Amino acid sequence: MEVLRVSLRRRIELDVEEYIRDKTVLIDKALDAFLPGEDEFPQTLHKAMRYSVFTGGKRLRPIMVMAAADAIGNESADVTGVACAVELIHTYSLIHDDLPAMDNDDLRRGKPTCHKAFGEATAILAGDALLTLAFDMIACKTSGRSFHKIMSIKELTRAAGSFGMVGGQVVDIESEGRDITFPVLEFIHIHKTGLLIRAAVRCGAIISGADGKELEALTKYGDAVGLAFQIADDILDVEGVTKLMGKNIGGDARKGKATYPAIIGMKDSRKRAEELAEKGVSALEVFDGKAEPLKEIARYIVKRKR
Amino acid sequence: MEVLRVSLRRRIELDVEEYIRDKTVLIDKALDAFLPGEDEFPQTLHKAMRYSVFTGGKRLRPIMVMAAADAIGNESADVTGVACAVELIHTYSLIHDDLPAMDNDDLRRGKPTCHKAFGEATAILAGDALLTLAFDMIACKTSGRSFHKIMSIKELTRAAGSFGMVGGQVVDIESEGRDITFPVLEFIHIHKTGLLIRAAVRCGAIISGADGKELEALTKYGDAVGLAFQIADDILDVEGVTKLMGKNIGGDARKGKATYPAIIGMKDSRKRAEELAEKGVSALEVFDGKAEPLKEIARYIVKRKR
Numbered sequence: 001m002e003v004l005r006v007s008l009r010r011r012i013e014l015d016v017e018e019y020i021r022d023k024t025v026l027i028d029k030a031l032d033a034f035l036p037g038e039d040e041f042p043q044t045l046h047k048a049m050r051y052s053v054f055t056g057g058k059r060l061r062p063i064m065v066m067a068a069a070d071a072i073g074n075e076s077a078d079v080t081g082v083a084c085a086v087e088l089i090h091t092y093s094l095i096h097d098d099l100p101a102m103d104n105d106d107l108r109r110g111k112p113t114c115h116k117a118f119g120e121a122t123a124i125l126a127g128d129a130l131l132t133l134a135f136d137m138i139a140c141k142t143s144g145r146s147f148h149k150i151m152s153i154k155e156l157t158r159a160a161g162s163f164g165m166v167g168g169q170v171v172d173i174e175s176e177g178r179d180i181t182f183p184v185l186e187f188i189h190i191h192k193t194g195l196l197i198r199a200a201v202r203c204g205a206i207i208s209g210a211d212g213k214e215l216e217a218l219t220k221y222g223d224a225v226g227l228a229f230q231i232a233d234d235i236l237d238v239e240g241v242t243k244l245m246g247k248n249i250g251g252d253a254r255k256g257k258a259t260y261p262a263i264i265g266m267k268d269s270r271k272r273a274e275e276l277a278e279k280g281v282s283a284l285e286v287f288d289g290k291a292e293p294l295k296e297i298a299r300y301i302v303k304r305k306r
Numbered sequence: 307m308e309v310l311r312v313s314l315r316r317r318i319e320l321d322v323e324e325y326i327r328d329k330t331v332l333i334d335k336a337l338d339a340f341l342p343g344e345d346e347f348p349q350t351l352h353k354a355m356r357y358s359v360f361t362g363g364k365r366l367r368p369i370m371v372m373a374a375a376d377a378i379g380n381e382s383a384d385v386t387g388v389a390c391a392v393e394l395i396h397t398y399s400l401i402h403d404d405l406p407a408m409d410n411d412d413l414r415r416g417k418p419t420c421h422k423a424f425g426e427a428t429a430i431l432a433g434d435a436l437l438t439l440a441f442d443m444i445a446c447k448t449s450g451r452s453f454h455k456i457m458s459i460k461e462l463t464r465a466a467g468s469f470g471m472v473g474g475q476v477v478d479i480e481s482e483g484r485d486i487t488f489p490v491l492e493f494i495h496i497h498k499t500g501l502l503i504r505a506a507v508r509c510g511a512i513i514s515g516a517d518g519k520e521l522e523a524l525t526k527y528g529d530a531v532g533l534a535f536q537i538a539d540d541i542l543d544v545e546g547v548t549k550l551m552g553k554n555i556g557g558d559a560r561k562g563k564a565t566y567p568a569i570i571g572m573k574d575s576r577k578r579a580e581e582l583a584e585k586g587v588s589a590l591e592v593f594d595g596k597a598e599p600l601k602e603i604a605r606y607i608v609k610r611k612r
Binding site for chain 1: 342346347348350351352355398402405407408425426427428430431433434435437438439441442444445446451452453455456457459460463464466467468469472473475476477479480
């Protein structure tokens with residue numbers, strides 16, 4: 001019985017990894033097709049944009065756009081454009097977060113950060129251009145009704161703007177080196193990371209023509225899994241291996257940044273991440289087998305080693 | 307006869323100034339209503355955003371959105387949202403251009419630049435949030451068909467992105483202190499300034515349901531006037547009065563930035579600006595009296611003292 005469970009578990013894990021690999025190939029191909037070529041003028045800018053987009057990112061956000069679309073199962077919908085848009089917003093935020101005026105990081109995914117490789121001015125502008133291009137991709141590279149595109153743009157602007165990701169980054173910077181309370185920590189995590197993941201899931205569903213009930217379920221999933229993802233990241237930051245994470249591990253603690261393990265301990269952090277992942281899975285009860293990828297992604301997210 | 311011509315001229319000038327004043331009031335009111343309040347969390351970020359938006363900008367770009375809409379004359383269209391979006395994109399670009407890593411300017415419109423007042427990190431993030439909010443305003447604060455909103459978003463992403471404004475800024479920075487040719491100077495001006503003005507005019511028309519012929523005429527107008535505007539700015543930079551411009555005059559020359567007067571001389575620069583303004587006016591022949599504001603704005607732009 002135990003053997004069976006282990007082998008079943010292994011089979012499912014293998015499936016989600018295969019699913020992620022397949023989608024990653026699709027997304028990388030689309031990003032390569034949609035991004036301006038390195039030989040297009042001004043070349044420095046386009047090189048910097050591509051450098052940061054193709055630095056071995058996990059592509060988990062665009063994969064979640066696609067997995068949400070798969071859950072809705074509308075064969076005629078193509079969410080590749082909106083999936084790429086989400087990845088560009090994520091990439092721009094990393095470039096700007098790494099800047100000397102912000103987190104001042106030299107390494108990202110094992111390679112020099114954008115400003116280290118191309119200089120500060122180009123890095124700021126590459127981030128600006130990627131954020132701008134994200135909305136272009138929804139307008140021009142996403143299939144479907146204009147109304148659904150406008151709804152997706154609304155989702156992403158709210159998730160990425162001053163009440164979302166940018167707001168979270170401001171609070172994160174203002175909190176550095178200070179004792180912060182648990183609610184502030186959770187605010188930072190939800191805003192810096194959670195809302196964009198929630199928006200990714202919702203956009204995939206909206207472009208696929210999800211109904212209200214489906215969207216509600218996916219929103220609950222996105223909220224839970226978005227936070228679980230960031231807690232898992234905090235855990236990896238503490239215990240990860242430099243080689244696997246490709247950035248300076250323990251960097252959060254060194255910078256005086258609050259993390260889940262620092263505030264509630266490693267054991268409770270792990271428990272909270274797993275509970276949230278399962279909460280996300282439970283929210284998907286309204287779907288049939290088509291939501292399996294999303295469910296497995298939730299479990300994968302809290303178990304990953306990078 | 308001469309007396310009559312002078313008094314007629316004065317009357318028209320008075321009209322365009324009144325038109326600009328009226329529209330400025332509308333735009334300022336809308337921006338105030340659409341932007342998050344200073345008391346909304348995170349307050350520092352929202353204060354920085356409002357600080358830069360309300361620093362006495364001329365609002366010429368949003369006014370041109372409105373004047374283009376007036377030329378189409380669709381009573382049911384409300385372009386206020388897209389007008390504000392264009393102003394936010396302009397404002398974000400000023401904040402980022404002023405940063406130490408870029409033009410390193412301390413003054414803008416007679417007040418400390420955003421990073422001088424709020425610090426570099428907040429300034430970068432305020433710019434990011436304003437760019438993001440611009441697309442939100444088209445999605446949520448603009449009336450009209452979703453298809454027209456998507457078309458407007460496409461216009462603005464192309465005008466503002468790596469093949470537009472951001473691309474122009476990269477070339478501008480790379481050209482500092484170097485001898486540049488006239489074609490490179492014109493590339494910088496068209497990309498840093500011209501394309502957003504062209505997009506402003508086009509968006510006002512698109513949201514108002516312009517037909518192909520109208521859009522073509524307005525595009526010609528936007529191309530000519532966009533470049534005329536920047537040449538006029540170059541002239542003002544050389545001869546302007548600090549008090550009126552509110553920034554360090556002659557700054558372009560000091561930074562080794564190429565300008566029209568530096569390359570083709572003051573007299574020819576003036577001539578070129580006036581020719582372009584008249585070219586813009588001529589492009590509007592297809593319209594009846596409803597394009598008068600646009601025509602007068604073109605003339606006003608090359609004559610203004612700030």
